[in-house]
Amino acid sequence: EEWLQCEWTGLRVLVDDVTTQWANFTFAGPRARELLQSLGSTIDLSASTLPHMAVAEGELAGLPVRVLRVSFSGECSFEVNLPANQATRFLAQALAAGTAFGLVPYGIEALMLLRLEKGYLHVGSDTDGETTPDDIGWGRVARAKTTDFIGKRSLFRPASLDPQRKQLVGLLAVDTHQRMRAGAHLLLGEGRNAPALTDGWITSAAFSPHLGRYLALGMLRAGRAHQGALLTVVDESDRYPVRVVPMAFLDPQNERMKT
Numbered sequence: 001e002e003w004l005q006c007e008w009t010g011l012r013v014l015v016d017d018v019t020t021q022w023a024n025f026t027f028a029g030p031r032a033r034e035l036l037q038s039l040g041s042t043i044d045l046s047a048s049t050l051p052h053m054a055v056a057e058g059e060l061a062g063l064p065v066r067v068l069r070v071s072f073s074g075e076c077s078f079e080v081n082l083p084a085n086q087a088t089r090f091l092a093q094a095l096a097a098g099t100a101f102g103l104v105p106y107g108i109e110a111l112m113l114l115r116l117e118k119g120y121l122h123v124g125s126d127t128d129g130e131t132t133p134d135d136i137g138w139g140r141v142a143r144a145k146t147t148d149f150i151g152k153r154s155l156f157r158p159a160s161l162d163p164q165r166k167q168l169v170g171l172l173a174v175d176t177h178q179r180m181r182a183g184a185h186l187l188l189g190e191g192r193n194a195p196a197l198t199d200g201w202i203t204s205a206a207f208s209p210h211l212g213r214y215l216a217l218g219m220l221r222a223g224r225a226h227q228g229a230l231l232t233v234v235d236e237s238d239r240y241p242v243r244v245v246p247m248a249f250l251d252p253q254n255e256r257m258k259t
Helices: 002-006 032-038 084-101 108-118 139-143
Strands: 022-028 055-060 063-068 077-083 166-173 185-188 200-208 213-221 230-235 238-245
Touching: 022 032, 022 084, 032 077, 032 084, 063 084, 077 084, 108 200, 108 213, 166 200, 185 213
Parallel strands: none
Antiparallel strands: 022 077, 055 063, 063 077, 166 213, 166 238, 185 200, 185 230, 200 213, 230 238
16 A cells, blocks of 8 residues: 555556455464364365465365465464454464364464574564664575665665674573573673673573573674674672573474474
8 A cells, every 4th residue: 555655646546455355373383283183174284285375275174265275383383264253263263273282272372482492583673673684594595586675776785785784593592590581682792791782682582391490582793703702691789600502402303393
């Protein structure tokens, strides 16, 4: 709508938002496929036929659906789109069938923890208005696109190519019992003290019951060049050392997602 009103004012185009006409349910975990198959499906849900990032249309539980193999949590995951007026009926059938598979509804807090364990960024938490694809490790992929696209010019600006830009990295405290909080500042080197110019900040942090410790992601000046380095976290009056590590804290080979 913005482009039609401000940029392409000469086009005779009408935009109709049909988002509310669709419902979406995500089923994730090692038994997600079994559960969906138990509902009765005309779609082959096998990993070989419907691999990660694939999509198919058909019927599930007797209802027309679109199934997407995408994963925000790093687990084997299926997103099921269907007409919104069928959502209540479908959910009731899924919950009833899910009893045999240990199905448990989970909320945003759990989802955010799962994605953090995988090192998946959350746009708006781990990024801001100055973040470029290269800052989060996607620069090579974006620049490899040969055709033109909106934002391509910005990837090649001198400021965007500066090796001292803040880049997203994984962080683990040296003390495995140390609590970590988003918003704390990062100083390059061990034993640093404020006042000092910040070298970055923690963007996401949470305790992982699976790994038994706090995990964090952060934007760090020239972050990828400091893998393995020790940093000092400044969190109000608290000071503690952390180490720069790869962002995938759990299942770095993505075996769970591919099964």
